[in-house]
Amino acid sequence: MKKILVLLATGFEEIEALSVVNVLRRANVSCDMGTLDSDYVKGTHNIEIKSDVNINNIDIDEYDGVVLPGGLPGAYNLRDSKKVREIVQKLNNDKKIIGAICAAPEALESFDILNGKKCTSYPGFIQEKNNVEYIENEMVVEDENIITSRGPATAIEFALEILRKLGYEKEYKEIKEGMLVNFYNEFK
Secondary structure (H helix, E strand, O other): OOEEEEEEOOOEOHHHHHHHHHHHHHOOOEEEEEEOOOOEEEEOOOOEEEOOEEHHHOOHHHOOEEEEOOOOOHHHHHHOOHHHHHHHHHHHHOOOEEEEEOOOHHHHHHOOOOOOOEEOOOOOOOOOHHHOEEOOOOOEEEEOOEEEEOOHHHHHHHHHHHHHHOOOHHHHHHHHHHOOHHHHHOOO
């Protein structure tokens, strides 16, 4: 069974984090919500979540990827964490899935893993666009092991792409249909 770590720091965007957790758990993918310090963390809209793990007490080699939700100051708190940097860089070096949405791709940029890569973000959150192939008109952008997305409205599509990248094609199709994503996409 595949296993993903979703990192939660104070001020995370709840929709972006919990959409990933929800979609992955629907597919029976092991998905831990990990915090930087305490067991409870508040999102940017004051929704408090109890984490599954503290990132200081995990074996990162057990994970097939990591997801960084946006939200402010959550994305900045992730970006400024030495431990988060270590986790992301290790998993990236191992070619495991690295997901970041909204403001969080800025953390990936500061960790020096977006150079020369295709990516997207919430408008204004990639600082050095000349170092990346920045794509504004896609909901989700994938380049090798890195998956980025625009923001809260794209969170379900982002989560589904992570599921597909993990190799759960059958579950991807079933969940997409069951969550009415196909219906929604007809109106775009």
